Amino acid sequence: MIFLFIGLPLVVAAFMPLIGKVSKKVAPDVLANAVFLFLLVLAVTSGRQLIGQGPVLQSLSWLGEPLAIQIAVDGFSLFMLMAISLVTFCIGLYSINYMTHYGSKANFYALLLMMVAGMNGLVLVTDLFQLYIFLEVAAVASYALVAFGLEHDELEAAFKYLMLSVVASAAILIAIGLLFGLTGSLGFAAVGDALRGLDAKLAVGFCAALFIMGFGLKAALVPFHAWLPDAHPSAPAPISAVLSGLLIKVSGVYALARIFYNVFGLEAGGALSQALMILGAISIVVAAFLAIRQSDMKRMLAYSSISQVGYVVLGIGIGTPLGVAGGLLHLFNHALAKGLLFLNSGAIQQSTGTRNLDEMGGLAKRMPVTAATSLVGSLSIAGVPPLGGFWSKLLIIMALVQAGHGVLAVVAVLASVVTLWYYLIMQRKAFFGKLNEKWAAVKEAPFWMSAATVLLALLVIGSGIFFAAIIKSWIQPASESLAKGLQTALHGLGGF
């Protein structure tokens, strides 16, 4: 059953180009969206009961012979699965209209499904090498998707992305190799156990540095961020939304958190915790200031993603339950809001043909739905109550104060002011003020695009109003499974 999260999108992705030969538009639309909806329902309804008794481990078998492929679901994985399916569902809806004039729909969906399979696999695996494999699956799909427009800029961005990602992959692979050499095993729990018996602090520290560089590159933490502002804006809007909303968090933050908590055993106040917090804080501040100067809407959003991932890493890096909960909640809120904002930017780009904020102006009059939903998304990320972003930032800041990191708390607060600053610049330039005569004939985005943004905006508002319920039902199980570590539970099941 858990395999469906990986297997279903992978199989459908394989058939999608063939289906595209038969039906260019309708069948790919219906099929892909059906898969996204199915995964969403599966994650939301069945997953909770599945892990009600604790994490679940499944082995893949082939003709009755068990294979060495094991996947497991715990609170953290399930939370990520839910976030992935929720955002991809909205993006699927959006793509129905948006991708109509953007190349082959079947190929697009095939790549998107492959990326989803990669991300789902990444959050379900139980050993380091499988993690690397699914990381690459998702990454390869994303290279192709960034280059999907096949224009000069897109190809350049995709190439730059590819070249830097390869460096990241290499660093990760080296680290995995070193750990394998040290411990002789690859499973999270086994490596963790073996490391505890070893006295190889510095070697482990070097591995951790390699992981930080590798996954930091994937997550676009400063100073490993430089590829993102080129790559994310170049992709089609729904892909930008997936990249910024999900991929950097799954292949960066999730993997980092999983390895640091469940393999290395991150302790609050320890070296790893401090390194993560410093990195997070630098990302928050530097990227926020970089965002101010941008006049390209998608670039501004991209820098904002770097800054917000900084918050997530900062929260998770604190190492206290409150900090982890805040970081994960911010991950969720940012996935929704940034996905929403990229979809909005796509709507504007489709209607006006530009991404340049200076050329826009007064679009709220012509595109009221886009303007309203984008305001919701912006205010959530900027941390204005009662939207979701406010609560998650509040939790992170409270956790910082609680753990005695007063300076970082102040930095986090001030950076959120800067965040509000550039989002207001964006809102003012794009939507408020006098309508630029150039856009007098501009029309609101078509139905499915508007529906997807409205759905996301409602989710953003809902996540603010019902933040307590979300924390209780999704975040707490996730942060508990991080804190306890996967290994204890899996040992109970007699696993590897």
Add this chain to the structure above:
Amino acid sequence: MTPNTLLWPILLPAIVAVIAFLIPTRVKWFREAICLGASAALIYLAFALFAVKNLEFRLPWMGQGIGFELRLFHFSAFILVGLAGFLFLITLYSTVKMSGHPRIREYYAYVFLTAALANGAVLADNFVPFVFFWEGLLVTLYGLITLGRKEANRTAVKAFIINGLCDFCMILGIGILWAQTGTLTISQISVKPEGLAVVAFLMMMIGAIGKAGAMPFHTWIPDAAIDAPVTFMAFMPAAFEKLLGIYLLARITLDLFKLEKGSGLSLVLMIIGAATIVLAVMMALIQKDFKRLLSYHAVSQVGYMILGIGTAVPIGIVGGLFHMINHAMYKCGLFLSAGSVEYRTGTTELKKLGGLAKVMPFTAAGFTVCALAISGVWPLNGFVSKEMIFHGAIESGYVIFAIAAWVGAIFTFASFLKAGHSVFFGPRSEESPAAVKPIKESPAPIVIPILILALLCITFGVANKLPLTTFIQPILEGHVEAGESIDFTPHALSLFTPIAGISILCLLLAFGLHAFGWKKGGKKAYLASEPVHKFPVLHTIYDWAENRVFDLYEQGVIVLNGLAMVLFKGIDRPIDFVYEKIITKTGEAFAGVLSKAHTGHYANYLAWCLGGLVAIAALINALLK
């Protein structure tokens, strides 16, 4: 009658208010019919309650002595009757005068909500519900004023702030009183005005006279006279607010605190009363607008009531309370007749009117009776109550206040001679709209309330024994020394006393003053007050007053604006400069440096990554050690 009946005077108008608000604007007569029927029912209810006299409704509410307590006794029953009567007349009048107003739904809703709140305030026997009802009146006051001209919003704010300030003082006084007595039930409170209780008395007194519109809390009334609908003027400042304010003042001086004759507090009240009489009537005299002139009289007449109650002498108190109901009748009648003139001619400026008595005989007759009544002409009701107040002032031992009251009487009559002469008698002005189109008498719903009020003025004067013994004198029962008579009717209309003689002399003086001014002003009645206006020192004072130098609200606004300016320039702007210039510029410079580093060269980015790896490895290495 069960105690629950006491809820009806509050609930009925409140329900009507909601219904009146819900009926769409397009529906014409239905709303008016409901309102008229409900106000008639309220009159019946009020009289029925008046017959019962004593009824109590107590509902424990929040504990700590805070209960929803209503108490009907003679005084509150009498005020209920008065409120219901005026509500009916105003509603009848409004059916024509306010018809077609774009916010008619709000108008009736506010009027009936006002009635509900006023009834509640009068019946309340616990300070918490009392304050609730009293403060609610502030909201409807604001709402009603905004229904007037476009400029009315400013006046509404002014009225709101002035009344809010007075109410705040009153709540403060109530708080002190609570701390002193330990109870919030009004009928259980009776303290000697000593020590801190003096402060409580003064604070609550400000609340009461502020509601009644005495100086210096009056300045919004002349503004509202121009800006607000005339029905509002007849409804609130002329009738309801006088009844409520003087009711509260009487409760304070009679029940809550025992005001002693000749005490300092009595003197304070009499000074306020006398000052209000003289200063407001001097302002009234020179007004050139009918409604504004009436509004200053509404202020001036409050002075008589406060003076009468302030004497703390039985005859003075009876006079003050009788003057309250009398004033409400004739001032309401006067405002309504001004409204009638405005309804037909479209203006209330004195110089544009004239000779309307021939075409609007009923309005003119009603106005004449009410004007004579307010001037205190024998045998109308104003004469009776004013005589009592003169008596009271003399009995209190301070003749000076009686003299002030007489001065007020001179100018009151002079200004009404001027007003009547300019509007209804004398030749028609060339600027008069009447010169352009023929003017008819106003329709019956406008004329009837005026005539009813005029008739009441005559009745209450000629047959003064009836209202005095049924309504007013029983209020004093239990408040005078045993054996002392509280029947003051025998000499009420007597002409051959020295005091009545002086009063009549005053009226003659006023007539002479008017005739002199009229001749001086080239036989133009609206210029009759100019000799007083142009009188050497008075002229300067008048100029200041016209420029609102004495208006505490306007002066306060100027001071606050100045303060705000200083704070803005001295503190806000420098802080703003730090945010606007220093922080944003620094931020942008920082962002500029960062942007420059992002050249787009792959090699650079790769170098950063490797540099980052080295830095982090070093960092972790250092931290692990």
